[in-house]
Amino acid sequence: MPEPTLVPLADVDTARVSNLLSRAGEKRGGDVVDEAELARLSGRRSRKGWTAAVAEQEGSVVGYAAVVERDDAVGGDVVSLDGADVLPVLLAWQREQAGDRELITWLRFSTEDELAAAEAAGFTIRRRLGVVGRGLATVDVADPPDDLRIRAVTNEDLDGVLAVLLDAYDGTDDGGWTRDELERRRAYPWYRDRDLLVASTPDGRIAGIHWTKQRTTHRGETYNLAIAPWAQGKGLGRALLTAGMAHLADIGLDEIILWVDRSNHRALKLYDSVGFETLWDDVALT
Numbered sequence: 001m002p003e004p005t006l007v008p009l010a011d012v013d014t015a016r017v018s019n020l021l022s023r024a025g026e027k028r029g030g031d032v033v034d035e036a037e038l039a040r041l042s043g044r045r046s047r048k049g050w051t052a053a054v055a056e057q058e059g060s061v062v063g064y065a066a067v068v069e070r071d072d073a074v075g076g077d078v079v080s081l082d083g084a085d086v087l088p089v090l091l092a093w094q095r096e097q098a099g100d101r102e103l104i105t106w107l108r109f110s111t112e113d114e115l116a117a118a119e120a121a122g123f124t125i126r127r128r129l130g131v132v133g134r135g136l137a138t139v140d141v142a143d144p145p146d147d148l149r150i151r152a153v154t155n156e157d158l159d160g161v162l163a164v165l166l167d168a169y170d171g172t173d174d175g176g177w178t179r180d181e182l183e184r185r186r187a188y189p190w191y192r193d194r195d196l197l198v199a200s201t202p203d204g205r206i207a208g209i210h211w212t213k214q215r216t217t218h219r220g221e222t223y224n225l226a227i228a229p230w231a232q233g234k235g236l237g238r239a240l241l242t243a244g245m246a247h248l249a250d251i252g253l254d255e256i257i258l259w260v261d262r263s264n265h266r267a268l269k270l271y272d273s274v275g276f277e278t279l280w281d282d283v284a285l286t
């Protein structure tokens, strides 16, 4: 096989890129780039500070890489259709784009071969997200503690939801929530209030959330599970997790998946105890 060549996205028919991403997705069993990247590709989201390229080999598109400027670093997505061979070329292009800024690029459905190729190209793992899931045929719903009640979100709850997200993720890679960010995500086409469960005290204080999402006609997701620090360790995480699972089962879905940082032992222990199993890992390389 000849070395793959890198072609700027502007010089490629975008239909060929969509085709590559859907073929790679079919092979691996899910979306190979995230929602924000798909939105930039389709022009639904600003392309400011964004550059993308494809790898071509013998006239076929075999890989995709994109970088986007962030405040403190350069973010990226990298996709190779057939495993490890094309990856070093795509990663080298991303590093070149980043120049002397830090590059953090996401490789989804990572395989051991790909991680070895990335390591050989001088990259290390910055973050590793486990994707875990289970079936929804039977769900044992745990009761919430104290006098907390689990229900769908209302507009009056949004400040409380934001406070939970800010406090629960304070100091982590998932921190820094803002009202704008919350509203941006509530504007996604899949968003529905009834899928965002909150646990509230009798006087309306929000103690935790389980934001669920319908991904496909059969698969749901825990988009975000977060308990306010003052309410943690009392069984609310388990109660909200299982209430959300029951909700997804009620709307006709038969499985749930979620992304969890491999360093988040607390959450991993909870998911393990509720019967979730590892499906694959998404890895951020730097």
Ligand SMILES: CC(C)(COP(=O)(O)OP(=O)(O)OC[C@H]1O[C@@H](n2cnc3c(N)ncnc32)[C@H](O)[C@@H]1OP(=O)(O)O)[C@@H](O)C(=O)NCCC(=O)NCCS
Pocket: 168, 169, 225, 226, 227, 228, 231, 232, 233, 234, 235, 236, 237, 238, 239, 259, 260, 261, 264, 265, 266, 267, 269, 270, 273
């Ligand atoms: C992870 C999180 C959702 C758990 O919620 P919680 O209300 O504190 O957890 P619960 O009290 O319901 O405990 C449920 C299980 O979690 C695990 N767990 C909870 N606290 C733990 C701790 N301090 N250490 C280890 N495991 C712990 C245990 O398995 C526990 O079950 P057990 O009590 O029967 O042993 C909560 O800590 C949180 O919001 N963390 C910050 C945000 C986050 O990481 N969200 C998950 C992203 S994927």
